[in-house]
Amino acid sequence: MARKPSKATLAATAPSEADLWKIQEPVAKEALDFVTGFLGCRMGANNDELLDDTAKGRLMAILRAVSIVESRHGTVGKNQPKRDPIQCGNPNDVWWRELTGQLGTGSRFVRFPGLGNYWANEVGDAAEREGNFPPAAMRGLLAKLTDGHKNASFAPAHSYVWGTLYLIHRINAKAGDKSYQCGDLSRDRLIDGAVTYNGGGVADYRDRLIKALAEFNDPLAAVFPQTRFRQTDLLAETLAAIKRSGHAVARLEVTYLNSTSLASVSIDMLGPVTYRGAIKVLSDELSLGQKVPDDSEINVCGPIAKKITRSDPEFQQLVENVNPNIVFKDEEGTGADRMMTDRLRSGLAKLAPLVSSEWTGVKLRVTEAWDEDNEHAGASLHYEGRAADITTSPVDGSKLGRLGQLAVDAGLDWVYFENSAHVHVSVKK
Numbered sequence: 001m002a003r004k005p006s007k008a009t010l011a012a013t014a015p016s017e018a019d020l021w022k023i024q025e026p027v028a029k030e031a032l033d034f035v036t037g038f039l040g041c042r043m044g045a046n047n048d049e050l051l052d053d054t055a056k057g058r059l060m061a062i063l064r065a066v067s068i069v070e071s072r073h074g075t076v077g078k079n080q081p082k083r084d085p086i087q088c089g090n091p092n093d094v095w096w097r098e099l100t101g102q103l104g105t106g107s108r109f110v111r112f113p114g115l116g117n118y119w120a121n122e123v124g125d126a127a128e129r130e131g132n133f134p135p136a137a138m139r140g141l142l143a144k145l146t147d148g149h150k151n152a153s154f155a156p157a158h159s160y161v162w163g164t165l166y167l168i169h170r171i172n173a174k175a176g177d178k179s180y181q182c183g184d185l186s187r188d189r190l191i192d193g194a195v196t197y198n199g200g201g202v203a204d205y206r207d208r209l210i211k212a213l214a215e216f217n218d219p220l221a222a223v224f225p226q227t228r229f230r231q232t233d234l235l236a237e238t239l240a241a242i243k244r245s246g247h248a249v250a251r252l253e254v255t256y257l258n259s260t261s262l263a264s265v266s267i268d269m270l271g272p273v274t275y276r277g278a279i280k281v282l283s284d285e286l287s288l289g290q291k292v293p294d295d296s297e298i299n300v301c302g303p304i305a306k307k308i309t310r311s312d313p314e315f316q317q318l319v320e321n322v323n324p325n326i327v328f329k330d331e332e333g334t335g336a337d338r339m340m341t342d343r344l345r346s347g348l349a350k351l352a353p354l355v356s357s358e359w360t361g362v363k364l365r366v367t368e369a370w371d372e373d374n375e376h377a378g379a380s381l382h383y384e385g386r387a388a389d390i391t392t393s394p395v396d397g398s399k400l401g402r403l404g405q406l407a408v409d410a411g412l413d414w415v416y417f418e419n420s421a422h423v424h425v426s427v428k429k
Contacts, residue, residue, distance in 0.1 A: 017215045020073035021064060024085055024156060028063055030134050031160035032056065035168060038127055039180040040112025040353050047181040055185050061219045062171070062190040063164060066197065068212035069205065074156065080149040085156055088163030089149035094199060095166045096148045099124055109169055110178035114356035115325070127165070131323045131349035137161035163197075170197045187220040235265060286404030286417040293414070297381065300414045301428045307383040309372060318370060318385045321345045325352040327365040327393040332373065339370040340385040343427045348388065351410035355392060358406060365393035367422055387426040389418075397421070 035041075036051055036059070043049050051059075063086070067073050071081035079090055089096055098106030098120035106120025118126050127133055136157035143151055149159070169179045171193025177183055191209050198205045213220055235254065251268040286292065293300060308314045318339045321328070326348060328337045340348075348364065355364040368375075370385035381387035390407070392399045397420055404423045407415045412425040 015075075017068065017073070020075060021067070021216075024067060024073050024160075025064075027134075027136075027156045028067070028160045028164070029060065031137070031157070031164045032060055032063060034127075034130070034132060034134055034161065035164045037132070037350060037353065038111070038130060038165075039109070039168065040115045040357060041168070041180050041182050042112060043182045043185055045184075047177065047183060051182065055182065058185045058190065058220060059168065059182075061213065061216075062194050062209075063160075063167065064216065065209050065212040066163075066167065066194055068215065069208045080154065083154040083156070084149040084159040086159050086163040086167070087149075088159055088166060089154055091146060091148035091150060093148075095120075095162075097146075099162060099166075100146050100148075102146065107169065107173075108179075109165075110180065112180045112353065112357055114360060115353055123165070124162075127161075129322065129324060131319075131321055131345040134161055167194065167197045170194075190220060284405055285401030286408075286415070286423075287401065288417050288420065290404070291414070291416045292404075292408045297387075297414050297416070297426055298379070301381060301386065301426050304379055304381055304384045304386075307374075308370070308385065314384075317341070319345055321348065321366075321369070323349055323352060325356060325363060327363050329365065329367040331367075334372070336372050337366055337369045340388065341427065341429075343429075344369070344386055344388060344425075347410055347412045347425070347427055348390075351390075351407055351412065354406045354410055355403065358402065359392065359399065362396075362399070363393045365391045365395070367391060381426045384429075386429070387424065389422040389424050391422050 033056075036056065041051050043051055043055050067085050070087040071077045071085045074082045074085040077087075079087060081087075083089070087093075091097075094103065097103045101121035104121070108117065108119055109123045110117045116126070124139055128138060134157050136155055137160075139145055139158070141153050141155075142148075142158075143153065148154065168182075171190055172179055172181050172183070174193040174196045175183055175189050183189060191206060194209055195206050202208070210218075239252075251266070253266040291297075306312070306314070308318070319342050320335070321338045321340055323345075330337045348366070352364045355362060366388050368382060368389040369387070371380065371382035376382045390403065392403060400420070400423055401417060404415055404417045407423060407425050413427045414425065416424040416426075418424040
């Protein structure tokens with residue numbers, strides 16, 4: 001008769017924390033990206049700086065620690081750990097009851113100015129209206145919403161999306177800030193806020209979080225600088241220093257991640273010469289005729305396969321963009337300007353809050369998307385719903401250059417300041 005494995009043997013063969021997190025991490029990352037964008041999260045002393053990769057990494061670290069403590073990434077516990085890794089869907093807990101309207105209006109979610117604020121009983125509908133909302137987290141997938149994770153269809157996507165929304169809100173509220181204001185993202189701030197996420201039901205929750213962080217080398221222990229320098233400012237200072245040195249720049253190539261952060265900088269220098277003229281520092285606006293990246297649309301996004309009509313099977317793959325933060329011209333009166341691929345819809349959903357935060361009272365406006373009337377060149381990506389022409393609402397031609405850069409910041413695959421009437425954006429398949 002075979003021997004029963006010892007506890008030591010079982011422990012040695014059990015999946016590591018890192019292995020368990022690899023399973024959850026893609027869902028958690030999608031949730032974090034959505035929530036920080038939905039809230040319009042900002043950081044810094046004045047809460048006016050976009051979150052950078054380091055900041056998002058710190059938020060991901062506290063989310064990972066919560067997942068360890070609540071369910072060891074979906075493997076431990078009696079309250080549906082596999083479905084609900086961060087335990088946001090317990091039907092008896094305050095948060096799920098707030099989200100489902102059982103406790104009146106509930107908590108107030110204050111987003112970045114211009115995005116609009118919501119009570120807890122409203123925030124679910126508002127989030128699900130966003131074009132980039134993770135579809136697997138839709139509450140409509142649950143047979144009985146108030147039952148939370150008791151529903152057989154409750155999934156980790158529900159847990160991470162709705163749990164992350166509440167976690168970030170609680171972290172910032174505990175620090176005395178608004179839901180979107182992430183402040184200095186210090187270790188104590190994040191841990192203190194995560195304790196309030198638990199609601200006080202576990203006396204040693206803080207100690208458990210600290211132990212959980214130690215399992216993956218506690219990335220929060222690294223000091224997060226409260227005074228942060230914009231990379232574009234540092235570049236400008238560097239160029240000024242080159243100018244003072246008497247050297248000349250033969251070639252300057254800068255790739256932007258967003259309006260304040262750089263992906264790469266390449267500078268080719270000439271020897272010491274008498275300085276003539278100013279060194280050009282790249283603007284935070286596109287110039288008329290500029291393309292990003294500087295290549296053809298076909299090379300970047302790929303050619304169309306066919307012109308899609310309403311009777312084609314491919315039409316069923318297009319989605320209707322109903323984002324309330326975007327104005328659609330719809331001059332045809334057919335709703336065609338709202339039809340597009342999901343990738344384009346997601347890109348515009350990321351761009352819309354950037355526009356609203358850049359200019360008070362201004363929204364993103366789409367004048368053309370899918371074209372069923374043959375109004376564009378024969379191979380236009382408009383015919384596959386992969387391209388859009390955009391302006392601001394109210395219309396202001398002076399804002400188009402900056403709008404183009406914001407489109408680059410939002411991650412649209414190809415951006416072209418086409419003419420004085422609009423900016424053209426397109427996406428890959």
